[in-house]
Amino acid sequence: MAGFGRPAWTRTITISAMNLSSSLRWLPRAGVVLLASGVGMAVAATDVPDSMQQRVAACASCHGARGEGLPGDAKVPRLAGKPAGYLLQQLESFQDGQRHHAAMEYVVRPLSPDYLRRIAEYFAAQQVPYHRQSLPAVSAAARQRGEQLVRHGDPGRGVPACASCHGSTLTGVEPMMPGLAGLSYAYIDAQLDAWRTHQRVSDGPGCMVVVANRMTGDDVAAVAAWLASQPPPADMHPLPASAQHEPLPGWCVLGKNEVNP
Amino acid sequence: MKRGRRSGILILALSGAALLAWWLFVPGRVHQAPAAQLEAEAAKLRDPALVARGEYLATVGDCAACHTERGGQRYAGGRSLATPFGDVPAPNITPDAETGIGQWSFGDFWQALHEGKGRRGEPLYPVFSYTSFTRVTRDDALAIFAYLKSLPPVHQPDREPGLAFPYSVRSSLLAWRALYFKPGVYRPDPARSPEWNRGAYLVQGLGHCNECHTTRNAWGGMDPDRHLAGGTIPALDWYAPDLGAQPGGGLAGWSRRDIVDLLKTGRSARGVAFGPMADVVRNSTQHMSDADLQAVAAYLQALPARGPAAAAPVAFVQAASHAQGGELYARQCAACHGKHGEGVPGIYPPLDGNGSINGPTATNAVRSVLLGGFAPATAGNPRPYSMPPFAQQLSDDEVAAVVNYIRQSWSNRASAVRPAEVGRLRHTPVD
Numbered sequence: 001m002a003g004f005g006r007p008a009w010t011r012t013i014t015i016s017a018m019n020l021s022s023s024l025r026w027l028p029r030a031g032v033v034l035l036a037s038g039v040g041m042a043v044a045a046t047d048v049p050d051s052m053q054q055r056v057a058a059c060a061s062c063h064g065a066r067g068e069g070l071p072g073d074a075k076v077p078r079l080a081g082k083p084a085g086y087l088l089q090q091l092e093s094f095q096d097g098q099r100h101h102a103a104m105e106y107v108v109r110p111l112s113p114d115y116l117r118r119i120a121e122y123f124a125a126q127q128v129p130y131h132r133q134s135l136p137a138v139s140a141a142a143r144q145r146g147e148q149l150v151r152h153g154d155p156g157r158g159v160p161a162c163a164s165c166h167g168s169t170l171t172g173v174e175p176m177m178p179g180l181a182g183l184s185y186a187y188i189d190a191q192l193d194a195w196r197t198h199q200r201v202s203d204g205p206g207c208m209v210v211v212a213n214r215m216t217g218d219d220v221a222a223v224a225a226w227l228a229s230q231p232p233p234a235d236m237h238p239l240p241a242s243a244q245h246e247p248l249p250g251w252c253v254l255g256k257n258e259v260n261p
Numbered sequence: 262m263k264r265g266r267r268s269g270i271l272i273l274a275l276s277g278a279a280l281l282a283w284w285l286f287v288p289g290r291v292h293q294a295p296a297a298q299l300e301a302e303a304a305k306l307r308d309p310a311l312v313a314r315g316e317y318l319a320t321v322g323d324c325a326a327c328h329t330e331r332g333g334q335r336y337a338g339g340r341s342l343a344t345p346f347g348d349v350p351a352p353n354i355t356p357d358a359e360t361g362i363g364q365w366s367f368g369d370f371w372q373a374l375h376e377g378k379g380r381r382g383e384p385l386y387p388v389f390s391y392t393s394f395t396r397v398t399r400d401d402a403l404a405i406f407a408y409l410k411s412l413p414p415v416h417q418p419d420r421e422p423g424l425a426f427p428y429s430v431r432s433s434l435l436a437w438r439a440l441y442f443k444p445g446v447y448r449p450d451p452a453r454s455p456e457w458n459r460g461a462y463l464v465q466g467l468g469h470c471n472e473c474h475t476t477r478n479a480w481g482g483m484d485p486d487r488h489l490a491g492g493t494i495p496a497l498d499w500y501a502p503d504l505g506a507q508p509g510g511g512l513a514g515w516s517r518r519d520i521v522d523l524l525k526t527g528r529s530a531r532g533v534a535f536g537p538m539a540d541v542v543r544n545s546t547q548h549m550s551d552a553d554l555q556a557v558a559a560y561l562q563a564l565p566a567r568g569p570a571a572a573a574p575v576a577f578v579q580a581a582s583h584a585q586g587g588e589l590y591a592r593q594c595a596a597c598h599g600k601h602g603e604g605v606p607g608i609y610p611p612l613d614g615n616g617s618i619n620g621p622t623a624t625n626a627v628r629s630v631l632l633g634g635f636a637p638a639t640a641g642n643p644r645p646y647s648m649p650p651f652a653q654q655l656s657d658d659e660v661a662a663v664v665n666y667i668r669q670s671w672s673n674r675a676s677a678v679r680p681a682e683v684g685r686l687r688h689t690p691v692d
Binding site: 098105 | 527539540542634635636638639643644647653654690691692
């Protein structure tokens with residue numbers, strides 16, 4: 001497994017790191033009184049906030065203090081407002097080795113199923129305003145092809161429309177379907193490639209392994225470019241499960257419990 | 262005449278080589294216990310009290326950590342254990358008849374745990390820590406065996422070890438064993454308290470703490486004089502600190518409660534468990550009884566004081582980038598770890614006098630800055646706080662500067678790390 005090097009977008013991240021330090025500035029002062037808690041642990045009475053935001057600082061340096069993602073064309077996705085079921089499944093996949101990213105695998109490794117669920121729920125509950133992603137340099141024809149695939153798919157090759165599963169607003173569908181709006185070109189492109197090459201897998205046949213393998217490399221770039229070029233809708237909430245009118249195809253299984261909404 | 266003698270020598274040499282090859286490559290036969298014996302044994306092993314005790318002991322020994330693949334079935338093996346000599350996949354120890362230990366007698370199990378030998382009598386690779394497990398009593402071994410036999414069988418064939426020659430030849434272990442392995446059950450020291458003896462038994466035996474917390478030589482052998490004195494874990498590349506709690510030791514200043522807290526909850530007033538130790542706490546030590554944790558702490562606190570070898574060099578020179586490191590520390594670290602590295606007890610570990618980051622190598626400090634991460638989630642600390650990873654934000658020079666600042670400020674007097682070493686650790690696999 002590869003380590004993770006210093007990527008070209010370091011400057012962007014340094015800016016967000018400064019945001020992080022300022023958002024965590026109300027951190028501890030040392031005026032500490034030792035108290036005994038129920039489990040026998042000496043816990044300090046401090047002004048360290050007893051909040052999820054404070055506890056998940058490890059997530060914030062890449063995904064933003066509230067999971068809003070990073071400005072610019074980063075390969076790091078937003079987390080805020082994605083369905084909790086989807087986020088939990090991703091955390092579990094990093095833990096059990098189905099999804100690969102050295103930094104993520106290390107961070108989630110020592111966590112319990114219950115804490116993973118709380119973290120997923122924390123980010124799912126965040127509502128933050130989204131900025132338009134920077135526009136990738138692709139031709140108008142490619143963007144048009146991208147829109148075609150997102151809205152209508154390519155029936156000739158068995159590629160369903162993105163909107164048919166990820167919601168007509170592309171903000172996802174409860175409980176498992178992630179939104180595509182507000183993601184960067186680099187992230188969408190990298191994930192579709194990862195599905196195509198089986199670097200990213202999931203239990204069961206996995207919808208996206210099948211879909212991504214029916215797409216060409218140009219299709220992947222076109223879809224990622226069109227999605228990233230759209231202004232995110234004002235309401236980024238995932239649609240309710242009832243919005244999924246048609247059942248997913250039989251080859252499409254989501255998650256450990258084989259959720260097939 | 263001369264030619265005759267020469268061919269005689271040749272024949273002798275060839276038959277010698279053939280004999281050697283036979284000795285090296287032909288495995289012994291499986292010793293199959295008679296069916297009646299296995300049947301009688303199986304009845305005894307089904308005792309629920311024995312199985313329950315075995316489950317506790319298997320947890321203390323953290324057997325599942327190696328014998329479970331990531332995302333795989335517990336105890337079904339398959340996890341590849343990296344060593345400097347190659348990868349050794351842990352075998353399936355569920356009672357599957359074909360691929361697990363379904364056909365094993367207790368005698369087979371005892372031979373593996375106590376003598377480090379497989380069912381054919383072949384020497385086992387010491388990545389299986391029989392160098393420690395040999396101290397486990399026969400009663401405890403029986404309980405563990407009963408527990409393993411009670412597991413649902415999983416059909417999962419073992420994979421072959423990926424070792425390079427000559428390590429791929431098991432007989433090459435005979436020399437290693439002669440040098441570094443002394444079989445023998447733990448013998449209580451009557452001059453010490455029962456609590457100390459229990460702690461010694463757990464630490465030296467089932468807990469196999471020394472397998473990581475000591476320095477190994479180029480052959481992977483351990484020096485008995487460096488018992489629990491700390492060392493770099495081969496292949497994993499984390500520094501397992503000195504566990505001595507007397508002056509000069511890595512846990513100097515730790516109270517008994519600090520040690521128990523860390524093992525039980527993953528955090529203490531003096532530090533948190535991270536890296537491989539976070540896994541150990543999460544999977545094993547948090548489930549240990551209070552009495553056993555107290556015994557372990559009592560034993561560690563009584564380890565001998567360390568010699569003055571670790572004292573600061575006379576001509577101690579701070580790294581040239583100390584000022585840059587101080588600026589980075591103030592901006593990125595001080596908010597949680599305190600202006601003077603004092604930390605927040607139980608939440609953010611102190612860095613001043615922290616034996617885990619003041620060790621002979623800067624590995625832990627560098628990798629913690631790069632990787633960040635959570636303390637383990639345990640029953641005693643179910644929602645741990647965390648540290649941001651800085652790999653994406655700081656260059657090799659910056660990481661070296663801030664690590665050197667931490668290792669050379671306040672009471673800390675540790676060696677400096679070079680940026681090139683940070684670059685190497687950036688690409689060290691996390692698993």
